[in-house]
Amino acid sequence: xxxxxxxxxxxxxxxxxxxxxxxxxxxxxxxxxxxxxxxxxxxxxxxxxxxxxxxxxxxxxxxxxxxxxxxxxxxxxxxxxxxxxxxxxxxxxxxxxxxxxxxxxxxxxxxxxxxxxxxxxxxxxxxxxxxxxxxxxxxxxxxxxxxxxxxxxxxxxxxxxxxxxxxxxxxxxxxxxxxxxxxxxxxxxxxxxxxxxxxxxxxxxxxxxxxxxxxxxxxxxxxxxxxxxxxxxxxxxxxxxxxxxxxxxxxxxxxxxxxxxxxxxxxxx
Amino acid sequence: xxxxxxxxxxxxxxxxxxxxxxxxxxxxxxxxxxxxxxxxxxxxxxxxxxxxxxxxxxxxxxxxxxxxxxxxxxxxxxxxxxxxxxxxxxxxxxxxxxxxxxxxxxxxxxxxxxxxxxxxxxxxxxxxxxxxxxxxxxxxxxxxxxxxxxxxxxxxxxxxxxxxxxxxxxxxxxxxxxxxxxxxxxxxxxxxxxxxxxxxxxxxxxxxxxxxxxxxxxxxxxxxxxxxxxxxxxxxxxxxxxxxxxxxxxxxxxxxxxxxxxxxxxxxxxxxxxxxxxxxxxxxxxxxxxxxxxxxxxxxxxxxxxxxxxxxxxxxxxxxxxxxxxxxxxxxxxxxxxxxxxxxxxxxxxxxxxxxxxxxxxxxxxxxxxxxxxxxxxxxxxxxxxxxxxxxxxxxxxxxxxxxxxxxxxxxxxxxxxxxxxxxxx
Numbered sequence: 001x002x003x004x005x006x007x008x009x010x011x012x013x014x015x016x017x018x019x020x021x022x023x024x025x026x027x028x029x030x031x032x033x034x035x036x037x038x039x040x041x042x043x044x045x046x047x048x049x050x051x052x053x054x055x056x057x058x059x060x061x062x063x064x065x066x067x068x069x070x071x072x073x074x075x076x077x078x079x080x081x082x083x084x085x086x087x088x089x090x091x092x093x094x095x096x097x098x099x100x101x102x103x104x105x106x107x108x109x110x111x112x113x114x115x116x117x118x119x120x121x122x123x124x125x126x127x128x129x130x131x132x133x134x135x136x137x138x139x140x141x142x143x144x145x146x147x148x149x150x151x152x153x154x155x156x157x158x159x160x161x162x163x164x165x166x167x168x169x170x171x172x173x174x175x176x177x178x179x180x181x182x183x184x185x186x187x188x189x190x191x192x193x194x195x196x197x198x199x200x201x202x203x204x205x206x207x208x209x210x211x212x213x214x215x216x217x218x219x220x221x222x223x224x225x226x227x228x229x230x231x232x233x234x235x236x237x238x239x240x241x242x243x244x245x246x247x248x249x250x251x252x253x254x255x256x257x258x259x260x261x262x263x264x265x266x267x268x269x
Numbered sequence: 270x271x272x273x274x275x276x277x278x279x280x281x282x283x284x285x286x287x288x289x290x291x292x293x294x295x296x297x298x299x300x301x302x303x304x305x306x307x308x309x310x311x312x313x314x315x316x317x318x319x320x321x322x323x324x325x326x327x328x329x330x331x332x333x334x335x336x337x338x339x340x341x342x343x344x345x346x347x348x349x350x351x352x353x354x355x356x357x358x359x360x361x362x363x364x365x366x367x368x369x370x371x372x373x374x375x376x377x378x379x380x381x382x383x384x385x386x387x388x389x390x391x392x393x394x395x396x397x398x399x400x401x402x403x404x405x406x407x408x409x410x411x412x413x414x415x416x417x418x419x420x421x422x423x424x425x426x427x428x429x430x431x432x433x434x435x436x437x438x439x440x441x442x443x444x445x446x447x448x449x450x451x452x453x454x455x456x457x458x459x460x461x462x463x464x465x466x467x468x469x470x471x472x473x474x475x476x477x478x479x480x481x482x483x484x485x486x487x488x489x490x491x492x493x494x495x496x497x498x499x500x501x502x503x504x505x506x507x508x509x510x511x512x513x514x515x516x517x518x519x520x521x522x523x524x525x526x527x528x529x530x531x532x533x534x535x536x537x538x539x540x541x542x543x544x545x546x547x548x549x550x551x552x553x554x555x556x557x558x559x560x561x562x563x564x565x566x567x568x569x570x571x572x573x574x575x576x577x578x579x580x581x582x583x584x585x586x587x588x589x590x591x592x593x594x595x596x597x598x599x600x601x602x603x604x605x606x607x608x609x610x611x612x613x614x615x616x617x618x619x620x621x622x623x624x625x626x627x628x629x630x631x632x633x634x635x636x637x638x639x640x641x642x643x644x645x646x647x648x649x650x651x652x653x654x655x656x657x658x659x660x661x662x663x664x665x666x667x668x669x670x671x672x673x674x675x676x677x678x679x680x681x682x683x684x685x686x687x688x689x690x691x692x693x694x695x
Contacts, residue, residue, distance in 0.1 A: 068669060083677035084684070118684035121646065122677060126657060127667050 004061030008251025011069025014105030016045035028053025089250030091117030098210035103219035131199035154224030157190030193228035317595030341547035364661025436592035473514020485535035536561030543626035548663035
């Protein structure tokens with residue numbers, strides 16, 4: 001009998017991610033923006049991944065929702081926090097992971113995990129989006145770039161500027177002030193990345209630095225940020241083209257565990 | 270990764286909670302006619318308070334911290350806070366202070382009655398400098414005299430002899446001041462009678478708190494105990510307070526007989542540290558209850574005194590025991606002492622984890638809680654969660670963020686136990 005096909009839907013503050021898995025193989029994924037109608041966005045995320053996997057909803061044995069919008073994944077049978085899901089997903093992709101650094105749209109998390117992908121300890125930023133994807137969005141706007149361009153630009157920096165990381169609004173003012181002084185935007189961007197890496201380090205130290213580190217969340221797609229984190233931690237963090245989907249993959253893995261349990265699927269969605 | 274669906278968090282509460290509500294109502298009703306030379310009002314802080322002495326001189330005692338938390342739990346604090354901020358009190362200033370000042374500038378009105386002006390302000394806890402400034406502001410607003418009872422921080426498990434002498438000397442001065450203000454002679458026999466009532470209440474309160482030692486715990490040592498802090502702090506020295514705890518303890522016996530527990534299935538036993546988020550009390554409680562988590566022990570209900578650790582007022586040593594009491598309040602302990610109390614509680618009450626709730630308002634209570642978390646995880650080897658909001662200002666409670674952290678924490682506790690019951694999360 002074929003292993004059940006399961007889905008994990010991670011509805012974050014900025015994007016929705018979905019991963020469809022069967023027996024540890026990823027059959028399809030999707031990435032889409034989150035707007036005001038979170039229920040609809042979650043559904044679209046699932047449907048887009050199903051299209052990529054050439055499947056329909058009827059093929060799914062179990063669906064798990066995660067992320068801030070997890071309670072809006074109404075078609076799912078399980079809700080679980082993204083902290084557990086990132087831990088699970090990171091150990092799935094990189095089995096030796098012991099520390100996950102997740103930088104998403106509005107959250108930065110440091111998650112210490114064990115070999116089974118279970119959370120040992122975690123720390124998060126508190127009611128402030130400084131040092132998160134939103135921080136980069138705002139500063140990219142001030143520089144006149146799209147956030148997706150920042151990574152490549154920062155790699156060409158020659159003399160990174162010093163940018164504080166205590167407040168997104170103040171950092172934006174700093175960026176404007178550097179621009180007014182004629183500083184090279186590439187150096188400013190490299191400074192922004194270094195400032196996020198510094199801020200992340202303080203969170204990481206709260207849970208304890210561990211070998212090996214997996215970098216997840218939307219900001220992990222930024223190569224400049226990866227390098228800044230490598231420099232700050234003195235190690236080479238794991239990244240994967242699916243790093244942004246690790247929460248959704250983790251949710252799908254939890255869904256698979258439930259689907260394999262004797263009374264799985266009997267819980268009404 | 271499952272949480273149990275339960276009815277309202279306080280559904281297990283019975284006659285104790287009903288009686289506590291009655292006592293609160295009667296107290297605020299009494300305050301409506303209090304004030305002035307015949308029925309003077311003294312303001313005091315909860316920590317290390319001198320209620321028995323004030324009561325022996327006929328004072329009605331008002332605790333602005335308790336008035337403030339009553340405002341917060343009834344969702345009345347924000348207009349008072351905004352009123353104070355409009356006067357120039359900054360965002361970082363304690364929410365209790367701003368609630369109180371804002372309320373008094375509005376005639377002392379609350380939905381539970383008018384709070385009378387002070388005839389005397391007794392700054393009974395000097396560990397927090399904000400308290401001194403709060404009382405100075407009230408002294409100006411009410412035109413009332415202020416006396417300060419200078420209580421040194423506890424640096425050791427037992428107080429120094431010199432500390433006791435220093436406090437007893439201040440108490441004698443305080444009594445002389447009260448004799449002058451009231452025109453009444455100090456009646457030591459009356460103080461001893463009052464202290465005997467206190468002692469009986471303390472026995473009952475300690476017995477209640479220690480019920481958390483049982484597994485499952487028949488009490489909620491944080492959310493429930495907070496309700497029962499009112500008689501031990503506000504009405505201590507009266508027979509009503511002492512009778513109250515006898516009633517509560519009878520109710521706990523009933524609960525055990527009837528199998529009526531704070532949660533239907535005790536899945537996690539917790540130690541809670543920190544002041545509650547009163548403006549979102551029920552929501553916060555619900556976050557625990559849905560996971561089958563019960564606090565078997567908590568530090569906050571001990572802010573008025575560590576009675577469960579053995580302290581009792583002693584009518585045979587009246588002033589000395591009041592001095593010892595003032596030194597022994599939880600908030601007056603050094604961090605070294607607080608850590609020891611927490612380590613002992615964790616062991617004695619056999620808890621699974623520690624949850625620390627820090628508040629923006631109060632640095633004297635909260636500063637050091639980050640290090641406490643480190644101590645709990647690294648030295649005690651227990652999982653610990655630190656979350657933050659405020660005890661008075663509803664604007665600091667980010668429900669989604671707090672719930673996310675708590676859900677993740679309980680998920681991780683479940684992983685540790687390899688417990689994976691089926692079911693949909695709340």
